[in-house]
Amino acid sequence: MTGNSPDLLIKNIGVLATPVGNCAAGGDGQSDIQFIENAFITVKDGVITVVGSAENLAHIIPGEKTVVIDAGGKLVTPGLVDSHTHLVFSGWRQKELSLKLKGMKYLEILKMGGGILNTVRNTRKASLDELVANGMKSLDRMLEHGTTTCEAKSGYGLNLEDELKSLMAIKEMDRYHPVDVVPTFMGAHAVPEEYRENKKEYLRLVVEEMIPRVARDKLAEFCDVFCEEGVFDIEESRYILECGRAHGLVPKLHADEITPMGGARLAAEVGALSAEHLIYATDDGIRAMAEAGTIAVLLPGTSFYLGESFARARTMIEAGVPVALATDFNPGSSPTESLQLVMNIACLKYRMTPEEVLTAVTLNAAAAINRASITGTIEVGKLADIVIWDAPDLDFIFYHYGVNLVRTVIKKGRVVVQKQERQEDQNAAFGVPH
Ligand SMILES: N=CN[C@@H](CCC(=O)O)C(=O)O
């Protein structure tokens, strides 16, 4: 009897909101959300076994060991998926803020040897353990804000040894932290200072030494390149991504972030799973992505933080490109772990609806890192990655902004975040003299 009873029962869900399916949703499909009122969920061995509405709850027989969570009539969604982060680094860059306020541009700071190159100097000096400790702290913050899976890029090592160290740090974090961490190799994040006069030689190092080693040691699933003016141009980016693919690394691309370079089209041409940023993607690039089925990973927090324009999310959705949203968490252009904040910015600045945003941070984000068959929706057979919000409905989390509205986070069926609830009676007692 106990053998068949669920490990976890979440009951009294006011409204359960989830996309459905295992594939990225574009066009009208981006706003297809299933809403179930008065819902419950059961979980066994970390996997969702039943999603039902209250009238069927009587059929569920909890065992002695079943953990029962009362969702208190609140909103429940899938755990959030952050599909673009630069999680592994040492040293924050708060000094750049005053430069930015004086009008200095992101690429100017990089050209002076600051920006990414500043972080490279600090990351090279850091030990593996230090990188893991820094990353774990940020993963804690992500989890508190509802993120249950994230992607993480290397790219602050920029030599064989330190790129491997960064990817090993990701592996360690994935092993020890409840958040699942999916690794991307990004040795082509910048040209390191020692190769400034000899970029060709750095390209050779990436292609002939780093990629084969990363692939051999199974340290990454994806290969990403910063395709940008003064960093890697279109043909250099194509060369690196094709070499990565030949070694089994799926292409991704930082495309058209600060300069319109034709990155969106390149991503489509090389069969990239996703193109990221896309602030200056052209109509032609967007069409090419729609035809190729490339997912757009948009990063509105970065536009907000750099004072740049906002990507044309509505044009992309209307063209049928599936849109995902991510933090771009990094120490320079987007120092935030909160996907919730990004959801708010996307709603208000991209004019994406709450339904479109929910798909963008769950199903589409999972698809952008090849995880849509196991997470990103609340459906039988998927991992029990679930958030209970201190909110009565989906609209509320877009309306009440700038605060953390997560109440409970469940990862693979285990409660990993539980906020202290204010008791009704405590509320009632408020203002009563002692
Ligand atoms: N644009 C390139 N890489 C990061 C920024 C990294 C940094 O500034 O340290 C991004 O995606 O925004």
Ligand SMILES: [Zn+2]
């Ligand atoms: Zn990035």
